[in-house]
Amino acid sequence: MAKIPATIVTGFLGAGKTTLIRHMLQNAGGKRIALIINEFGDLGVDGDILKGCGDETCTDDDIMELSNGCICCTVAEDFVPTMEKLLARDLPPDHIVIETSGLALPQPLVRAFNWPGLSTKVTVDGVVTVVDGKAVAEGRFAHDEAAVDRLRAADDNLDHETPLSELFEDQIACADMIVVNKSDLLGEPEADDLTGKLKSEARSGVQVIRTAMGALPVEILLGQNVGSEASLEARREVHHHHHDDEDDDHHHHDHDDFESFVVTLGEIADPNAYAQKVAEVIRTHDILRLKGFAAVAGKPMRLTIQAVGPRIETYFDRSAGTARETRLVVIGEAGLDRDAISAALAP
Template identity: 55%
Template sequence: MADLAKLPVTIVTGFLGAGKTTLISHLIRHAGGRRLAVIVNEFGTLGVDGDILKSCAIPDCPADNIVELANGCICCTVADDFIPTVEALLALEPRPDHILIETSGLALPKPLLRAFDWPAIRSRITVDGVIALADAEAVADGRFAPDLDALAAQRLADPGIDHETPLSEVFEDQLACADIVLLTKADLAGPQGVAAARAVIAAETPRPLPVIELVDGVIDPRVLLGLGAAAEDDLAARPSHHDGEDDHEHQDFDSIVLTLGEIADPAALAARIERLARDRQILRVKGYAAVAGKPMRLLVQAVGARVRHQYDRPWRAGEARATALVVIAEQGRIDATAIRAALEG
């Protein structure tokens, strides 16, 4: 009976820009009467994803149930951030029925699973399931291809490509820990791209997994919530590149937050971000922009050179109208002066 009383937790993992926040926003709005709580692990100091999710708050998942952890990768800050946050959510009245955890794009899920064995929480919560999101278009493009010959050919074509990048290890570890893989942006990849991505995922996973195509985060929550996987008790079936290591580092990635003034034209900002991504191999840009003469705040989300922007809400009374963008890249590619100049045009 004690196991039946454990609070279920779903871990949502995936590479940068795979669509984790979009998925969780959908789950919040279609929870089917469940009282949800959400833990968001930001990479960088600007709370973009948490703010997006709080704007989706409903009575069964109020803004107070959505907590941001911005002090680093959740799998590296277990004792300082994760355990106290879970304890605080367990103490809420009314208590949540289900907790969703959105990891950063760089998080390795297995160290997080191990945290569920901590004495303070192990009898009170269980990992209902690990959901890995994979960008169909990115996978189909060969960014995580398991074929060493193909990787060698890529290296010959572009000396800047490493056959074993940290990104590939993160991707493989996320798949290896998953109970379900969601293949996102299937509409952009097309049938051939989806087929290619499925082949890569099948080759990388250590056991057969359901792979579900997804567009704009839309899925029946019953498919993802209530799996009963108890993943914390199944670690041996979820191998990692880092098994046997006491810890891991994410020093292969850097991020900066740039605060700029108002912009005149959203399309021009998007074009500058596209050029920046191509010229400096930027992985991700996300944040907000203040557009001159507009009462609404502009939400900006970029994965590589693909940029999306939309007005998300009015500026609040007393809120400083400013443009703030998180820029994420592999180590050595962050030059704050050059990036600022590129974005300011």
């Protein structure tokens, strides 16, 4: 029996992984897709955004969320049992898509596909690393001299790469395809420079593709047929080392560098005005990512809010139901002033 292909979608916080997957589900062409989603935060926003958007190709039952920690730290406890449950279904999926958290290293996940019980039934179709083209072009979360110089100038105590740049480099090292998302925010020369730079940093043969709003054709995203689990040595972590025993997938990047919390508020009056308020709060408090849902006074639909830095996307997606409240997840580097941020986000 042919192995079921699985695509791993990785990338830093706010790169556009959920948007990419949502577009894929809406254009799946009848392919039965199961999703495994690993979020960083206390509110399952990504899963909630995705539920229902694939209709019969990806029902609510096909979306499985792992919220017990970073997926690369809980391979044995959470990921492998979840995969086994999917594979044991009477009607298994045609394709499995795994969205890692923005803090996850993809290598331990790829390694798990060599475990007994998985290796004969499923294969890694490809590792897709989604990049926020605008942020990387500006030197954020990129491993290059200009970014390091800017960080050093901002912090007299910094004499090495930050955890963010190291994580980004590991995600590039593991990629079979690099998707430069939000390329519409770049000029053509800037986009060409970034694409060339990423190609030079990636392994030979890795595709670097530009997109906007995650609009990548399904036939490009899926069906790469790489078998990534068979080439672990080529995609070895640059900064993080694992024990040789494949039953031990502990690694050394520090999740304490980040924190997240949920802000629960009442209805908002004006979506546009509130989006401007959110952008100002993000700038003031240097928030990395903000996402969630808002109840808008007089509107039956809920407002989805997704922000990466000061760039904000809002849209109405489904009925707000009876819970007329606004719930937002705030994610940033450790030390966020939770009280001040919560007060500032109040309608």
